[in-house]
Amino acid sequence: MNTDKEKTLHGRILGDLERRILSGEWPPGYRLPFEVDLAIQYGCSRMTANKVLTQLARAGLIERRKKSGSFVAQPVAQSAVLEIHDIETEVRSLNLSYGYRLETRNRRMATRQDCTLMELADGSAVLECVAVHLAGGRPFCLEYRLINLATVPEAESEDFSLIAPGAFLISRVPWNAAEHRIQAVTAAADVATKLEIARHSACLVIERRTWGAGGPVTFVRFTYPGDRHALVARFQPGG
Missing domain, CATH: 1.10.10.10 (Winged helix-like DNA-binding domain superfamily/Winged helix DNA-binding domain)
Incomplete structure (x- = not known):
């Protein structure tokens, strides 16, 4: 006992x-x-x-x-299901060097799909970014992100060549609500190329939407090679 x-x-x-x-x-x-x-x-x-x-x-x-x-044990990256974390911190927790490469950055008008996804008004402007995060010189995850420029206008003047969009948002924009969606997928050709894995390899995808006091902030999709990431959640008995 x-x-x-x-x-x-x-x-x-x-x-x-x-x-x-x-x-x-x-x-x-x-x-x-x-x-x-x-x-x-x-x-x-x-x-x-x-x-x-x-x-x-x-x-x-x-x-x-x-x-x-x-x-x-040999490390596998872990992220808490209910936390918003910085990818660089996640990589460094594995005692690996961190790298970041911006693939594309595009300011455009939100599509109908974007408006539905982010709960935006018609005619909203968004910043679309695609980037690859590296761990020990190898692709660690692929980031696809939309930023609502009505809520985060300062993002328009940031080129994101040196700082990742996620780190920028964490440091600049307080959030008060978030939603996660997690799924297992197989890598399409373009994703496999960017992550340097075989096509149709198993991947873990984490999608997140966040809101702040001014409205929707961002939508992001992180795609990880399935053997390099794990999700963790800690629970307590309900009262």
């Missing part, structure tokens, strides 16, 4: 080990202390130490090998 002390220790140990792994202090392949050593270090039972390691393994952060111990 778990005591309050054991539950508190479990959370503390889990937090410590997660921090060391995600910060890169313990790199991929690093062997974690054995259960008995963790128990001695934290003054807890071996059962508590075992539960922490099991939880880390289920999260994909470590690999448990019979008779060998527990090792930090």
